Amino acid sequence: MQETASTDPATAAGSGRIVVEGLGKRFGPVEAVHDLSFTVEPGSVTGFLGPNGSGKTTTLRMILGLVVPSTGRALVDGVPFSALTSPGRVVGAVLEVQGVHPRRTARAHLRAAAAAIGVPDSRVDEVLTLVGLAAAADRSAGGFSLGMNQRLALAVALLGDPRILVLDEPGNGLDPDGIAWLRSFLQAFAASGRSVLVSSHQLAEMELTAQRLVVIDRGACRFDGTVAELRAGHGSRVLVRAADPARLAEALATDGITEIDRVDDGVLAVGGADAVRVGDLALAAGVAVYGMSEERAGLEQMFLRLLAGEEQR
Incomplete structure (x- = not known):
């Protein structure tokens, strides 16, 4: 067909x-x-x-x-x-x-x-x-x-x-x-x-x-925009392994990136930024990066995160 x-x-x-x-x-x-x-x-x-x-x-x-x-x-x-x-x-x-x-x-x-x-x-x-x-x-x-x-x-x-x-x-x-x-x-x-x-x-x-x-x-609007805009707010994060995660987290926060979680030793999960931006900030801060990957959530995960975020407010 x-x-x-x-x-x-x-x-x-x-x-x-x-x-x-x-x-x-x-x-x-x-x-x-x-x-x-x-x-x-x-x-x-x-x-x-x-x-x-x-x-x-x-x-x-x-x-x-x-x-x-x-x-x-x-x-x-x-x-x-x-x-x-x-x-x-x-x-x-x-x-x-x-x-x-x-x-x-x-x-x-x-x-x-x-x-x-x-x-x-x-x-x-x-x-x-x-x-x-x-x-x-x-x-x-x-x-x-x-x-x-x-x-x-x-x-x-x-x-x-x-x-x-x-x-x-x-x-x-x-x-x-x-x-x-x-x-x-x-x-x-x-x-x-x-x-x-x-x-x-x-x-x-x-x-x-x-x-x-x-x-x-x-009955109320929680989001109105493109799929890419929803993903930017709720659907992706960068996993970065750094020599000095605390220093990198400080550099990210100074640049306005506050969605930062410690995943395990040396690994940060960063939301609200793409891998290029995280890498550039790590370079500017003089922090060695040993690995970096981007996690992309599906719409179901983004949808649930969006509604969960509203419920917490």
Whole structure:
């Protein structure tokens, strides 16, 4: 399956941005989302991460006009979702895999959805090919696996050839080949100048897929930036074996590097700096270095360190 997203310039026109400003939602005494702000830019995949109960699904539903915010606003292409004249042609969304009549074929299901948003039947065959369901187009959906149902839900979202995709856990039920396909598809969709906001618990996959991350916990934003920026703050450290670790630690601290731990005799673990900077400072301080390596944490470790750091404050 080598298909990629359509790159029709007409569809790619428009801002394709999602802007969340001071968004908040209370359900009685429970504050599900608190003063949340972030922007999803065209041309990139934005991963939306957080533990269970963090407010991700509520936020996505507010963006899509399914839940009314208590405070703040969410704009899609510069307006609230409810103000879009042809929402299916602007945003394709999958918040949960909807039930399909078990006797209805994938093609029939998509034709009904296409008629509802005013797109021709010819688009049905296009999206079936895009999501890898062409061979199963005339099979009853009752025999579909969870992964095939995920692809069918994505096909519905793509019918209007939208410039924005909003997806909640789209990789659930996909096998490794399907997950690799989804990654390539989303990256190609974004590379065509469109926007992708995707919520997922598959952190290792998000590290490979997303260019930007928004991490929330207990309804509030904990991080908004690139994967590289998250790694710089939480995800890497330099292990350095020095002749005089105390002197090196002093030189590092003088230069503003304070994330320093003693690992064992002569070895320091230094966070917040790369190996080049540590080596240059050791040279300037006249400290001999016998070995140096850089540890890079995966997104799962960075995610846990980020949330643990918030809890300690």
